[in-house]
Ligand code: SF4
């Protein structure tokens with residue numbers, strides 16, 4: 005029976021409530037012979053060339069990833085690390101993820117970077133561990149996905165028909181010999197030392213390769229590959245805590261998974277021109293600054309901290325957003341102004 009890899013990514017802090025949920029889910033998953041459990045440090049913090057990423061790359065089948073971040077953020081963070089596949093849909097969602105909005109038809113016409121990516125056929129399901137406080141719910145969803153993955157009539161059906169392989173039988177009868185919790189198979193433990201990292205993750209299902217981020221960032225984080233496609237080339241050049249470029253990306257394609265603002269951390273938001281206004285609503289609720297103003301101010305703060313000159317809005321401000329600043333306000337802007345004025 006080919007197992008489905010289930011990766012539990014530990015939260016970056018030592019919050020005991022989170023640790024308990026991770027451990028409870030791990031106990032149940034480890035006892036189910038259909039799954040191969042891997043317990044890892046916070047996946048976002050793994051080094052690109054480290055032991056953790058290379059272990060995860062060794063799994064080439066369907067995967068279920070449980071992390072403390074939005075599923076969109078987790079999916080594209082893994083893609084960036086070379087762990088790619090089709091996006092599997094979990095029914096257990098957190099926050100706005102259940103309200104995914106369909107892009108409008110005009111947006112549909114824009115070519116996206118994902119159209120050029122040769123993604124493997126295997127499915128990667130990302131589940132946000134904030135979706136429930138009941139570990140059993142995660143087990144049920146993992147089991148449901150397991151059945152979905154095997155619905156092609158392969159291993160699970162033969163198992164249910166009473167024809168498990170010898171290896172599966174051995175694991176089922178003696179789960180503690182194999183992947184029981186506290187004793188996850190050593191090969192499946194990722195023990196890499198990690199420290200907190202901070203870098204942008206690009207959602208290529210939204211990115212149009214417009215290059216506005218590369219113009220805006222003055223710290224050399226972005227680059228292009230051989231096909232002239234945008235990439236995060238020097239992630240560790242990014243300035244800790246600063247999400248400035250995510251505010252100027254016209255497609256809301258830049259995610260900082262650890263940011264406290266949902267729209268920046270990868271929560272589902274509209275894909276069209278609403279984005280700038282949404283990040284204004286979410287990103288600077290206490291001020292009247294719009295997204296571009298906030299981004300320019302945040303970038304200046306980082307330039308000064310790095311001992312460089314502030315540049316304000318004189319460099320790398322996307323033209324279309326300057327136009328947007330000058331454009332007359334529409335009804336939506338008025339509505340958002342009113343929401344800004346409410347003490348939410
Ligand atoms: S600004 Fe956004 S859409 Fe444009 S290339 Fe960068 S990530 Fe992609």
Ligand code: SF4
Nearest residue numbers: 221225242243248249
């Ligand atoms: S947050 Fe700032 S430093 Fe980091 S990639 Fe964006 S613009 Fe560059």
